[in-house]
Amino acid sequence: VITVLLLLYISPDTRGAAQMEPCRARCSGTRCFAAFHRAADSTAARDGCADLGGHLMTVRSSSIHDILPFLLGNLTGRFWIGLHLATGCPDPAAELRGFRWATGEVGSEFTHWPAAFDGSCSSPRCVSVSQEDDFEWVQGPCGDRLAGFLCEHGLGDPCEARTDARGAAPVYTPAAGSSPPGSTAVRTPPDTKYFCVSGRWQPAPRSCGAHEGVCERRCAENPERAPSPDPPTGTDDPCVALDCAQGCHKDGRASACTCGHGFKLARDGRSCVHVDDCADERRCTGENSVCVSNSVGGSRCVCEDGYKSRSGRCVDVDECASAPCEHKCANTPGSYECGCFPGYKKDPKSPHTCALFCGEEECAAECDPNNRFQCFCPDGYVADERGGDTVCTDIDECSSDYCDDLCRNTFGSYVCACSPGYTLVDQFRCVKNEGPTDEEPEGSGEATSQSFPTTTTATARPEPPRRPSAVSAGGLAGIIVCTVFFSLLML
Structure with missing residues (x-):
């Protein structure tokens, strides 16, 4: 079907408003788009489309974007589209970065900004496209005279078919009792073609090749040859029986x-x-950008986790700037990693924090530099004073019978296990297996290394002291001596 925009823009109703015709045109759904190869600034382009009953083209979906290569065809130079920044500064966080469509809408299911987007307050406020830039949305001064502009127009009502006054029945494409906008009617002879536009049959261009050529001739002006439409019939609404989920086309x-x-x-x-x-x-397609489908249709581009939008690009977020780690923080692409000072390790229950760590049978205690009696040891160790120094010594939890059966001491913790025929429950209790078993009788034999879990985990049973009192034995003796001394002075 030849594109109906050739008629929409050069029909007798609009010829007086603007003596121009589109170079190429194509329809998609209920909208039609046309390219005008005529030098104009953004204001003249906007007025040109408005004089023809439309507006500058809006490229709000990938399917409409796919029409641009056809519209511009072999045309060179830049062409205005209906996207502009009305007031204020660009907003890189917004879908359209603060711009809005010629229809007034600020949302879009599709964007095609270049990587070098200018987000400054002094940036140009109008947008154009070209084949040379892969149809990217390039900002430009609104007063520049570009090669042309792209217009958008809505389709109208369908046209009714009937036999003309001479009894000849035109050939309709598609064949139907009522022709939708964009349909054609050919009467033979004299091989005259017509288009359905806004409920009326309009004569087609003499070349009848608008879908292949560029800048076709004007339409033939002989409307009396057009098939006469029948008035609408008073039948029941056929859409009622269909029970359509969203819309219905009659x-x-x-x-x-x-x-x-x-x-x-x-x-x-x-x-x-x-x-x-x-x-x-x-x-x-931007780096670190992902596509997210909307539940109500369409999609939008967002930055991956750990990135934020800035001047049209997804840049890494420096999470370490907010000090999320207790000791050390290393920023990584899209994330960060916490680390600990020597003598500490990451707390498995809270990876952002650090806990004292020894990993040996004995280690030096962590003492307050202003109070040598205020010392701390890792969990599973006890403080011991040796010649004026405080040392952390591993506690042998197995000597306190914290396991029902077998116990293996580890640095800072202990592991329980069970003899063959028993199952470890709650990490410290042994329960006899039910049913017959080929295993050795309970309690027989010695535990092997395979009898213990491979991970060193403290049991759930009441634990032995994990941290000594903040006051060592020597400190406690000093407190007692001082107390007695001051008591005697008060007598």
Whole structure:
């Protein structure tokens, strides 16, 4: 079907408003788009589209973006589209970065900004596209005279078919009792072609090749040859019986369910299923950017975890700037990693914090530099004074019978196990296995290394003291002596 925009823009109703015709045009759904190869600044481009009953083109989806290569075809130079920054400064965090479409909308299911987006307050406020820049949305001064502009126009009502006054029946494409916008009617003879535009049949261009050529001739002006439409009939609404999930398109006596953008018609012909725009590899091609499908249709580009949008790019977030780690923090691409000072290790229950660590039978205690009697040891160790120094010594928990059966002491902890025929429960209790078993009788033999769990984990039973009193034995003796001394002075 030849594109109806050639008629929308050069029909008798609009010829007086603007003596121009599109070089190329194409329709998608209920919208039609056309390229005008005429030098203009953004204001003249906007007024040119408005004079023809439309507005500058909005590229709000990947499917509409795919029309641009056809519209610009072999045309060179930049062409205005309907995207501009009305007031204020660009907002890199917004979907359209503070810009808005010619229709006033600020959202979009598709974006195609270049990597070198200018987010400064002095940046240009209008946008154009070109083949040379892979149809990216390039900012430019609104007063620049570019090669042309792209317009958008809505399709109108369907046209009714009937036999003309001479009894000749034109050939309709598609063949139907009522022709949707964009349909053609050919009368033979004299091989005259017409288009359905806004409920009326309009004569087609003499070349009848708008879908292949560039800058076609003007439409023939002989409307009396157009097939005369029948008035609408008073039949019941055919859409009622279809019970469509979203929308319904009536075509004379026929009707069909339709779906909004971001959805497609399911096999049942009534319901709509979501179209995964993220399957398009051209979506969200920026580094560290991912495509997220919306539950209501369409999709949007967001930065991966650990990144944020800045001037149109996803840049790494320095999490260490907020001091999330107790000791050391190393920023990594998209994340960060905590570390600990010597003598400490990451707390497995809280990886952002650090706990004292020895890993040997004895280690030097961690003492307050301002109070040598205020010392601390890792869990599973006890403080011991030796010649004026405090040493942390591993506690042998196995000597305190904290396991039901077998026990193995480890540095800072202990591990319980059971003899063959028994099962370890709650990490310290041994329960006899039920049913017959080929294992040795309970309690027989010696435990092997395989009898113990491979991980060194403290048991759930009441634990022995994990940290000594902050006051050592020597410190306690000093307190007692001082107390007695001051008591005698008061007598």
